[in-house]
Amino acid sequence: MTGALERSALLDAPAIARAIDRISSDIVTFAGAAGRLVLVGIQRRGVELADRIGARIRDRHAVEVEHGALDITLYRDDLNEIGPRPVIGETRLPRTLDGRMVVIVDDVLFTGRTIRAALDQIADFGRPARIGLAVLIDRGGRELPIQADIVGERVTAGPHDRVDVLLEEVDGRDAVELVRRAPA
C-alpha cells in the first residue's frame, strides 16, 4: 500500500464558513423551539465545529444552546482489531440529557460506525427527547443504516480515499481536502 498521496481541495475557508451558516440555520429549524438544544461535538474536530455552530446560532438566531463533547473511543467496535487508541479526549456533557434535543456534530460522515458508538454512549448518559446528526461533509460509504439530518456538503470519495477536514483551531487553517492514493 505505497504510492504517492494526491491532495486536492474540496472546500476553502469561505466555503466552510458558508456551510457552517447553513448548518446553523438548519439546526434551528430542525430543533424547532430550541430552548433545550444541546450540541454534542465528537472529538476531535466535531467539538470545534460544534463550538462554531453554537456561536453562530447564538449570534444569528438569538437561541441559547448548551455544548457537550464526546470521545467515543471506549465505545468503538474495533478495539480488538486496531488496538487501543492511546489518546482519549475529554467527554463532557450537560448534567442531564433527559428530555433534551441533542444534535451530534461531526466533521465527516463515512461508515457510520462513529455515530453508532456515539448513540450508544449518549444512551448511557440519559434519554434525550430526540437526537439529530449534523455533519460538515457526507462522503458516502455507509456500513450501517445511519444518515445525517443536516449536511454541509456532499462529496464523492472512493472507499480508499481520505477526506481531511482541517480547522483553524487544530490545524492552523480551514480547508477540506480529498487525499487520494495514486496508483502505484
Place this chain on the structure above:
Amino acid sequence: MTEPLGKDLLGLEPLSAEQIRLILDTAEPFKEVSERAIKKVPTLRGKTIVNLFFESSTRTRISFEFAEKRLSADTVNVAAVGSSVSKGETLVDTARNLEAMRIDMVVIRHGASGAARFLAERIQSNVINAGDGTHEHPTQGLLDLLTIRDKLGHVRGRKVCICGDILHSRVARSNIWGLLKLGAEVAVCGPYSLLPRGIEDLGVTIFRRIEEAIEWADVLNVLRLQLERMNAGFIPSLREYYRVFGVTQERLERAPRELVILHPGPMNRGVEIDSRVADGPHSVILHQVTNGVAVRMAVLYLLTGGRPEQAEAAKRGREGGE
C-alpha cells in the same frame, strides 16, 4: 510515537518515561468515567479477567475489580486460600488451567519476587503484576505518580522522599523507578536496617533523620511498617519507631513548605504516621485510592487488544478509513 506497552505490565523498571506518561495521560479520561451516573463503558466487553491473589489484599483487589467492571470485563477472583493452590498446585498449573477456560488477562499478586514475570513468560494471556514479593507493585507506583502530578502539576524536579521500610517494599521500588524516570529527585528515609544496600547507586539520596527529609521534600510517601517484620528484629519497638521516624503533626509544622503526604495503605496509625497527619489537609491518601481505579482502567485498556497480526489485517481492510 510511544512504544506500546506490550503484552504485560510487570513493573515500572522496564518502561520508558514516555510509556509511563502514556498510562498517566490515559488515566485522565477514566477519572471522568467514574464520576458518571452510569459508571461503565463497553470497552472490554467479552473479555475475561482473573484476579489471582496469593496474598491477602483488600484495596488493590477491589480497585482492580472496580476498574475491570467499569470497563465491562467479566471477572473471577481466585484467592489462594480455599482454592486448589492450597492443595499444592503450582503457579503454572493454576494459570494453565485458568487459561484453558479461555481467559484474556491475569492480575496476579504473589509473595515471591518475579512471580508475575514467571507467569507472563508461560501463558498467552496478558499479565498484570499486582505486587510480587519485594520486587514491584507497578499500579501503585503509577497511582502515586498520578496523585503527585494532580497535586503539584508535574513530577519533574519535585523532591519526593519515601519513608519507612524500603527494604521489603515493592511500593518503594516501583515508586523509585517511576519517579526517577519522570525526572523527580528521590530520597529515602528510614532505619538503616530497613534500607537496601547500595540503594544510593540508583541515584537516590538517603536521609537518616526524618526531620531532614521533611525539611528537604515536597512530597512524603510514607510506607506501611510491615508489622510482620517486627519479629525479625529490624527495629527495636513500634514506639521507638514512631518516636524517631513517625511523621507527626509537630514535625510537619516545622517544614519550610507545605508537604503532600502519600500513604499506600493500610495505615498503622501511631506507628509510621500520626492520625492528625493522616486525616489532615496535606494528606492525599483518599485521592490516591480514587486515582488507583483510573490508573488500573488505563492499564487494562492499553494492554488489551492491539495484537499485531490483527492490527495488520484490520489495516488492510480499512485503508483510507475514517
